[in-house]
Amino acid sequence: MARRSVLPLATILAVSLLGAAPAGAGEDRAPALDELAPAEVAPAGHTVVAAVERVGDDLDVVRYAVPATNDPAAAVRSLTADPDVVAAEEDGTWSLVGSARADVSLGSLGDPLRSSQWQLAAVGADRAWDRSAAGTVVAVLDTGVQASHPDLAGLVLTGWSVVDDAPTTTDFDGHGTFVASMITATHGNGLFLSATVRDVAIQPVVVCAGTVCSMSHVAEGILWAADNGADVINMSLAGTTRSTVVEAAIAEARAEGVVVVAATGNHGADGNPVEYPAAMPGVIGVGATTSDDGYASFSTWGSQVDLAAPGANVVGLSRTDWEPGAGTSYAAPMVAGAAALARHLDPSLTPDQIEQLLESTARDVHTAGRDARTGAGVVDIPELVAAVTGTPATPAPIPPSTFLDVPRSGTFFSTPVAWAQHHGYTTGAGGNLFLPHREITRAEAVTMVWRIRGGPTGAPAAGFDDVPSGTFFTTAVDWARWRGITTGVGGSNRFEPHRTISRAELLTMLWRVESTPPAPLSGFDDVASTSYYARAVGWARDAGVTTGVGGTNSFLPDRAITRAEAFTLQHRIATG
Numbered sequence: 031m032a033r034r035s036v037l038p039l040a041t042i043l044a045v046s047l048l049g050a051a052p053a054g055a056g057e058d059r060a061p062a063l064d065e066l067a068p069a070e071v072a073p074a075g076h077t078v079v080a081a082v083e084r085v086g087d088d089l090d091v092v093r094y095a096v097p098a099t100n101d102p103a104a105a106v107r108s109l110t111a112d113p114d115v116v117a118a119e120e121d122g123t124w125s126l127v128g129s130a131r132a133d134v135s136l137g138s139l140g141d142p143l144r145s146s147q148w149q150l151a152a153v154g155a156d157r158a159w160d161r162s163a164a165g166t167v168v169a170v171l172d173t174g175v176q177a178s179h180p181d182l183a184g185l186v187l188t189g190w191s192v193v194d195d196a197p198t199t200t201d202f203d204g205h206g207t208f209v210a211s212m213i214t215a216t217h218g219n220g221l222f223l224s225a226t227v228r229d230v231a232i233q234p235v236v237v238c239a240g241t242v243c244s245m246s247h248v249a250e251g252i253l254w255a256a257d258n259g260a261d262v263i264n265m266s267l268a269g270t271t272r273s274t275v276v277e278a279a280i281a282e283a284r285a286e287g288v289v290v291v292a293a294t295g296n297h298g299a300d301g302n303p304v305e306y307p308a309a310m311p312g313v314i315g316v317g318a319t320t321s322d323d324g325y326a327s328f329s330t331w332g333s334q335v336d337l338a339a340p341g342a343n344v345v346g347l348s349r350t351d352w353e354p355g356a357g358t359s360y361a362a363p364m365v366a367g368a369a370a371l372a373r374h375l376d377p378s379l380t381p382d383q384i385e386q387l388l389e390s391t392a393r394d395v396h397t398a399g400r401d402a403r404t405g406a407g408v409v410d411i412p413e414l415v416a417a418v419t420g421t422p423a424t425p426a427p428i429p430p431s432t433f434l435d436v437p438r439s440g441t442f443f444s445t446p447v448a449w450a451q452h453h454g455y456t457t458g459a460g461g462n463l464f465l466p467h468r469e470i471t472r473a474e475a476v477t478m479v480w481r482i483r484g485g486p487t488g489a490p491a492a493g494f495d496d497v498p499s500g501t502f503f504t505t506a507v508d509w510a511r512w513r514g515i516t517t518g519v520g521g522s523n524r525f526e527p528h529r530t531i532s533r534a535e536l537l538t539m540l541w542r543v544e545s546t547p548p549a550p551l552s553g554f555d556d557v558a559s560t561s562y563y564a565r566a567v568g569w570a571r572d573a574g575v576t577t578g579v580g581g582t583n584s585f586l587p588d589r590a591i592t593r594a595e596a597f598t599l600q601h602r603i604a605t606g
Contacts, residue, residue, distance in 0.1 A: 063079070063094040063095070063109075065092060065093070066078070068250075069193065069194050069195035076097055076098065077121075078096070078120070079096050080092070080094075080245065080275050081109045081117065082116040082117045082249060082279060082282075083114050084116060089116060089253055089278070089279070103120075116278045121244055122244070122245050122271045122273065123269065124245060124271070126203075126238060127268045127293045127359045147345050148484030149339070151453070152319070152339075152340045152408060152484075153408060154423075155224075155225070157411070158411045158415050159217070159225070163227050163228060163371045166374040167230075167370075168214075168261065169189075169233040169260035169263045170233065171251045173201055173203040173205045174189075174200050174203075175210045176349045177234075181211070181215045181222040182215065182232070183219075185229075186232045189235050192237055192247045201234075201349055204349045205266070205359065208346040208360065209264065210232045210347070212364050213232065213367040214230040214232065214367060233258070235251040236251075237267075243267045248279075252279040252290075255283070256286045256288050260283075261289065261369075261374075262366045262370045263289070263290045264291050264362055264363050265293070266363065267292075267359075268296075268306065269305055271306065272309075280307065284381050288381065289314070289381045289385070292313050293316055293358035294315045294335055295358060297328070297330050298328050303332045304331065309332075309334040314337060314369070315337075316339055316362040317330070317338045317358060318356075318358045319338045319339065319361070319408055320342040320343075320486060321340070321342065321483050322484065323395040323396075323408065324395075325396055325403040333402055336388075337365050338392075338403070338407065339361040339409050341360045343355075343488075369385075371411065372384045388409060391410050392410055393407045393410045393413070394406075428448050429448065431451050432462065433463060434462050436466060441466075441594075442598060443597065446597045446601035450482075450597045451464075455600075459593075466593055469591065470592065470593050470596050473503035473525075478597070482600055489511075490508065494507065494524055495523050495524055497527060507525055513543070531590065533587055533595075534585075536591050537566045537567055537575075538562065540566070540599065541566035546566075549566070549569030549572055552567040554578060556584045556585055557587060563587060575602045
């Protein structure tokens, strides 16, 4: 793949002087500017000024070294006076925004890691695996991509390093490989991860040296990707400095039909505005969410947030293995993958149309309607597929449960237990048994709810007198109290983890997990309108989560709930 030709400085000057350049423009450039070769570093004491210049029908990024004896601002003014210069500025830098790893280890998750990829269910990826995006290309402007990783086999194209001016795209850091794995992975090979979107081709474009990415390199990478077949560009990098050079490159790429996606930044806790390039016109800015659809505290927010995707404690590929990670860096590529699928399903779609489809089909979270934290909401791949094709995505079939005491069909719990086992929400009760009719304890119930919400970590200790550290349920109880899902039992500082949980208690927990949506009274004969669980049961009946017991108009709120019943309720909530 040939890179764009860059004319020598003398040739550019000649073109400028022969055109309609203002008097003296070329004369100002010649003594002050020394064009750098693509991979050349400016001499000590020099400032780099970058320009996007029109050469025939193409745009090129040209970098100049300005001596310390000259004013960089004067050089920029001289360049912008040239009619062939689209934009010019003193070069600056941005940084990677997801190189910080998750705050806790996820432990030994085994192989494959499908059950730990909570992000797939959050965007509905597993319900759209019947759709392939073969033939579409996502350019990953980053640190490179490790094409030798077995879970990326056959998916990584020959790319380009604008830093080295060579087709050397081996990942020196691991950030780019993790980003790529949030777009796709070799699907169904039994190794590591499952794909967000199947069969996407990854085009690595190295624009960062270490964790620092010069804006001129980013601009050049954008133009290279647009010229070499990219359908979508992903940039998991950010900074607070605006770049007219990068904006010009983005406008050119979009004019060629390329969708541009970027991470909003990881300074949300500091109150920073959305960073560049996500804040630039024509860029889909993506924030990060948690496994329970909350916004990630680190995710930079503001009016330029267009969409959100999972980015807190997600699982991706390292250069040789896998690792947990956190950052908007890892949210943006999930949107990039969805955009690639939309382009594959309808190649006639423009970048604006794809963005509109992504936003109109997003799953609304956080606050009703568009908001500054999550934009239009979390990307929803099945809804996107339905909107583009007019045909809903077909969910991948879930195999029957392998538990010896769970029939393959014919019971109310056969499908829910198969669903829970397939997604790793339960491993049974030992001895390859599930024990569907055994009553479930409060500890088991809250752990079940916690796992289905992705196993969030980082919550402060609950502080219940009867919940010690180090148990299988400790982290789940910490999360549940922090989220307001439980406040304990009877006004005490006790959780009573080993007591069986009633039907009313579990439905109240589930209602609180869903942020206590407004609900009518249940209408069941045995649910008093003044009870603490009245609205929760009303919500569950209204949503089709429960229809009562045994065909009667009774709910039996105080009866202990079984393992089969508990997972059935969860399955109904998860699958609508």
